[in-house]
Amino acid sequence: MSTETESVDLVDDATVKNVARAALCAALTGAFAYVSFPYPLSPAPVTLQVLGVFLAGLLLGPVWGGAAMVLYLTAGAVGAPVFAGGEAGIGSLVGPTAGYLWSYPLAAGVVGALVHGRSVGPLGAVGVPRLIGAMAVGVCVIYAVGVAGLMAVLGLSLPNAVLTGAVVFLPAEALKMAAAVGIVRSDRLTAA
């Protein structure tokens, strides 16, 4: 690629703040992939990745939240160990969990749009039903695209894909939504 050295095009201050927050949100989603909780309904442990997707939409709004998730996928594709179990590489983006991963930018955008509308305001002003509704729609987006991914990549039929890829995990998603409401209602996050 060509390198420009003649003039320096500085990034303006508002964008710097959003870029930094988007990068942190992407990295936090990656760090959440390492946190697993035992889950009685499935032998696979539950990670907090999806919580990172919710938070990107809630804290950054639809545009930067979606951008943060695109960043997450790009960094993972070129080798940052940010996917579940510390995986990385383009292979993960066309592997069994491909659908879930590709849905994250869309889900973060949907959650952000439903909670904030066009302009990103303080989360304290948003009612709990609206928060839960937005995240429920986000979960639907993630699992719909995830199940479609399982069907496309592994060639599973629809009922089998829904059973292995969605039904077992939905109770855990309810727990994560409860956690997300607890987070945005927390006194410790007034700065957000």
Place this chain on the structure above:
Amino acid sequence: MLSYTPGSSLAHRLDPRTKLAAQIAFVVAAFAHTTPGGLAALTLLALGILASAHLSPYSAIYAYRFALPFLLVGPLIEGLTLGGFDLTRAFETGLASYRVLLILLVSAAYVRSTPVRESRAAIQWAVPGKPGAFLGMGTAFVFRLLPLLVADLKRAREAMNARLASERAVHERMALLAVTGVERALGRADGFSLALRARCFAWNPTLPALTFGRLDLPALALAAGLALSALY
């Protein structure tokens, strides 16, 4: 865990764009030729690619061990029918699972042999303008910030365990841990953006110049051949 390791293997000396093109062509070929014969040929190619990065197949498979249950469960559940076990359906899904395994192995070779700065330069070559600059700089930041945030969460978890957090409900523990994680991350974001502005953070920083070498020519030809093979 799979990550970049410095070295002088063939894969290390290739241009990152060549390696990305070869991976994408491999994916296309694997999806186009999901037959026993096609996958046998691609297995040999995948093993060759791993050898070119001095990476053993076992450590590559171990790096992707969390994807393996999905790959195994797929054929099993697809073969199960009310009347017994349908071998042909299980075999078809098994081929689909196996092609994913091959793709994972090939991407392991890229991750092993490509440093962040080269990937970043390749991203900014592929996506021009400010979106490319955002993706490039953001990718570099994620690589740098991830270990910090993982360490933050680990510390928070240790502190929680020391205070009998295991007695609490799971969603309370998730919320406690995540609040701490988000709080630290937002604090880091504010400090980070201040530091970026103090250092003249620009849309056009100086990146390593990428050049195609003599080695890239056969590798690119291979990528083109794989991509074209999908058509026949």
